Amino acid sequence: MKLWYLELKKMFFTRHMLFLILIFFLVNGGRIILGSRYDLDAIMRRSEKKAGEFEAYEQALAGEMTAEKAHKVKEGHEAYFAALGTGEYDKENNYYGLIYDLYRYQYDYARQMQEFTNRAKENAELFDRLGNRFDAEKNRQIAGIYENRFIRNFYDCRDFKFLFSYDFSTLLILLLALAGSFRLFYMEYQNGTQQFLLTSVNGKKYIAFIKLGAYFFFLFVLIVVFSLEDVLLHAVLFRLNGWLNPVYSIPDYQFCIFSGNMLSYYLFLWILRYMAILSISGFFAFVSFLIQHYVIPIFFNIFAVIFTILLSERSSFSFTFAMLLNPIRLMEPDGLARSYNSISLFGRPMPVLYAAFIAQIVLTIVFAALLIGLYRKQICMISGKEPVKRRKVYD
Amino acid sequence: MEIELKNITKKYGANTALDDFSAVFTTGVYGLLGPNGSGKSTLINVIVGLLKRNSGEIFFDGKSVSELGETYLENIGYLPQYPKFYPNYTVYEFMHYMSVLKALDKKDIPERIDSLLTLVNLEAYKDRKTSALSGGMRQRLGIAQALLNNPRFLILDEPTAGLDPLERIRFRNLISGIAEERTVLLATHIVSDISFIANRILLLKNGKLLLMDKPENLLKAMNGNVWLLTVSPELVMEYQKRFQISNVRYTEAGCELRIVSEKCPDVNQADLVLPNLEDVYLYYFGERGAE
Numbered sequence: 001m002k003l004w005y006l007e008l009k010k011m012f013f014t015r016h017m018l019f020l021i022l023i024f025f026l027v028n029g030g031r032i033i034l035g036s037r038y039d040l041d042a043i044m045r046r047s048e049k050k051a052g053e054f055e056a057y058e059q060a061l062a063g064e065m066t067a068e069k070a071h072k073v074k075e076g077h078e079a080y081f082a083a084l085g086t087g088e089y090d091k092e093n094n095y096y097g098l099i100y101d102l103y104r105y106q107y108d109y110a111r112q113m114q115e116f117t118n119r120a121k122e123n124a125e126l127f128d129r130l131g132n133r134f135d136a137e138k139n140r141q142i143a144g145i146y147e148n149r150f151i152r153n154f155y156d157c158r159d160f161k162f163l164f165s166y167d168f169s170t171l172l173i174l175l176l177a178l179a180g181s182f183r184l185f186y187m188e189y190q191n192g193t194q195q196f197l198l199t200s201v202n203g204k205k206y207i208a209f210i211k212l213g214a215y216f217f218f219l220f221v222l223i224v225v226f227s228l229e230d231v232l233l234h235a236v237l238f239r240l241n242g243w244l245n246p247v248y249s250i251p252d253y254q255f256c257i258f259s260g261n262m263l264s265y266y267l268f269l270w271i272l273r274y275m276a277i278l279s280i281s282g283f284f285a286f287v288s289f290l291i292q293h294y295v296i297p298i299f300f301n302i303f304a305v306i307f308t309i310l311l312s313e314r315s316s317f318s319f320t321f322a323m324l325l326n327p328i329r330l331m332e333p334d335g336l337a338r339s340y341n342s343i344s345l346f347g348r349p350m351p352v353l354y355a356a357f358i359a360q361i362v363l364t365i366v367f368a369a370l371l372i373g374l375y376r377k378q379i380c381m382i383s384g385k386e387p388v389k390r391r392k393v394y395d
Numbered sequence: 396m397e398i399e400l401k402n403i404t405k406k407y408g409a410n411t412a413l414d415d416f417s418a419v420f421t422t423g424v425y426g427l428l429g430p431n432g433s434g435k436s437t438l439i440n441v442i443v444g445l446l447k448r449n450s451g452e453i454f455f456d457g458k459s460v461s462e463l464g465e466t467y468l469e470n471i472g473y474l475p476q477y478p479k480f481y482p483n484y485t486v487y488e489f490m491h492y493m494s495v496l497k498a499l500d501k502k503d504i505p506e507r508i509d510s511l512l513t514l515v516n517l518e519a520y521k522d523r524k525t526s527a528l529s530g531g532m533r534q535r536l537g538i539a540q541a542l543l544n545n546p547r548f549l550i551l552d553e554p555t556a557g558l559d560p561l562e563r564i565r566f567r568n569l570i571s572g573i574a575e576e577r578t579v580l581l582a583t584h585i586v587s588d589i590s591f592i593a594n595r596i597l598l599l600k601n602g603k604l605l606l607m608d609k610p611e612n613l614l615k616a617m618n619g620n621v622w623l624l625t626v627s628p629e630l631v632m633e634y635q636k637r638f639q640i641s642n643v644r645y646t647e648a649g650c651e652l653r654i655v656s657e658k659c660p661d662v663n664q665a666d667l668v669l670p671n672l673e674d675v676y677l678y679y680f681g682e683r684g685a686e
Contacts (some may be wrong), residue, residue: 010484204465
């Protein structure tokens with residue numbers, strides 16, 4: 001048995017924690033199923049898909065886009081509009097009428113982006129001539145990101161946006177992370193088991209590192225569990241199709257700075273969220289260690305949760321250095337990834353999303369290093385107190 | 396092996412818990428006796444490094460423990476007072492966890508755990524959750540974990556607290572068995588815990604070391620100070636006010652009082668008897684009578 005596994009079992013495989021995870025898992029599922037955050041079109045699409053209304057036409061149109069298919073969609077769209085006046089309803093034309101804009105967007109995407117990148121390159125040249133190195137570099141970066149993009153296959157991917165922008169599970173994971181941070185040092189101290197740790201070689205030297213590692217792994221497991229729940233429920237509810245299509249197949253993601261497919265974009269979002277959660281959790285672990293001698297961590301955690309919720313409710317953030325250091329912003333990475341936003345770092349433009357990601361990695365390392373360093377020196381030990389209060393708080 | 400504590404002082408604010416404590420420990424069992432609040436746990440916490448001392452130094456085989464660092468920890472085994480375990484661990488998992496914490500060689504761990512669980516008679520319970528162990532079993536598990544690294548200096552803080560007499564005897568025998576080649580420091584306020592097994596006894600009062608000597612010497616020094624006197628029951632209260640009484644026994648002839656006093660309580664009736672360690676404890680830590 002490895003130490004980190006034993007640490008993981010000790011801290012998190014407890015009845016209380018498993019019960020809490022189960023409750024949160026159910027709450028998250030309920031939120032997805034009953035959620036009222038979908039627009040009217042999405043609700044209609046969901047019921048149409050459920051009824052299998054347009055299944056045959058969808059299957060016929062799905063896959064590689066051809067001029068023939070495009071022509072058929074155009075004809076269907078025209079017939080649909082004509083029928084609106086006469087009242088003659090044709091299911092196939094109705095379908096083509098509804099997806100016309102989407103098909104046209106996907107069919108034309110490569111051409112539009114080529115025009116866009118050409119303009120960016122022209123801008124870069126102009127700024128070079130004007131001696132504005134920052135904007136020249138920024139436009140070159142834009143051209144680099146959006147160049148050579150194309151969509152080969154047509155799928156109605158619009159409902160993927162609900163999966164990508166869904167962040168309630170992140171908040172639940174954060175709450176579990178807070179509950180977990182409480183178990184790292186405070187409970188060892190209150191339970192009296194800290195004495196075993198501090199009077200053994202590895203207990204004094206490595207245990208803070210191992211605890212933090214186990215904690216971060218626990219968060220990773222939570223992310224896997226909740227992300228799977230999110231993806232499965234969304235996939236079933238919206239019958240998501242086109243997982244391997246590029247993420248910019250969704251009109252709202254036309255300028256998404258990530259060029260991979262739906263699946264990889266979803267993983268990418270979770271990596272960013274994981275980093276944000278690690279950064280916040282690292283901070284809470286650090287503070288919990290510092291004030292482990294008191295009941296304060298309980299109040300602190302409650303305060304932290306309220307603060308986090310309030311902060312996450314803020315809809316607009318300016319792109320400043322302070323924003324990079326705010327992990328809450330990275331907990332909603334979809335908003336940052338949908339379009340190109342840059343920040344000046346040492347006079348050079350850098351996409352905000354990547355800058356925030358790096359900032360959170362640095363913050364996590366700083367908190368971890370502080371925690372491990374202070375633990376080894378037992379800085380939080382307060383003279384004038386018995387080293388251990390004995391109160392049974394482990395379940 | 397030799398552990399020397401030199402002029403150790405530990406203060407909690409204005410309160411001095413350990414006052415210039417000095418002692419040298421070699422192989423054998425050392426009983427640390429003192430009433431509650433005398434500084435036993437503070438001393439132990441300072442020795443194992445849980446508390447920082449205000450002044451003084453600890454030497455292990457002549458080397459300062461501040462310089463030895465981890466090497467010192469490798470040589471000590473510690474059983475805290477009222478040890479608590481992780482409730483969702485089995486006995487084996489807890490031992491394994493402690494083995495890794497104590498940096499035991501990975502390949503030696505299973506064998507070491509098995510032999511120690513056999514030693515403390517817990518081999519049949521290795522898959523039982525620690526939360527389901529009785530008080531005696533928990534203490535034995537505490538001892539087993541303290542022995543994992545085969546320590547040369549074993550420190551036990553109130554190891555028999557809460558145990559029934561049978562468990563206490565079992566525990567005592569276990570300590571005797573493992574003390575042959577190491578130093579065992581056993582802190583307690585229960586005299587019978589150490590009366591049979593301690594090679595030396597330290598008496599601690601208000602953070603100060605009163606005495607450190609062999610039990611026989613302590614007893615010898617008490618010779619002539621313990622009396623047995625039978626009085627009528629109505630006189631018991633009066634004698635309790637005047638003398639330190641270590642035992643009261645009601646017999647057909649009246650009340651038999653065991654009195655600790657330098658002076659003979661009654662020239663005509665009192666018999667001089669041999670002292671035991673409880674008399675010693677009472678002599679040093681009990682409230683003095685008027686005489």
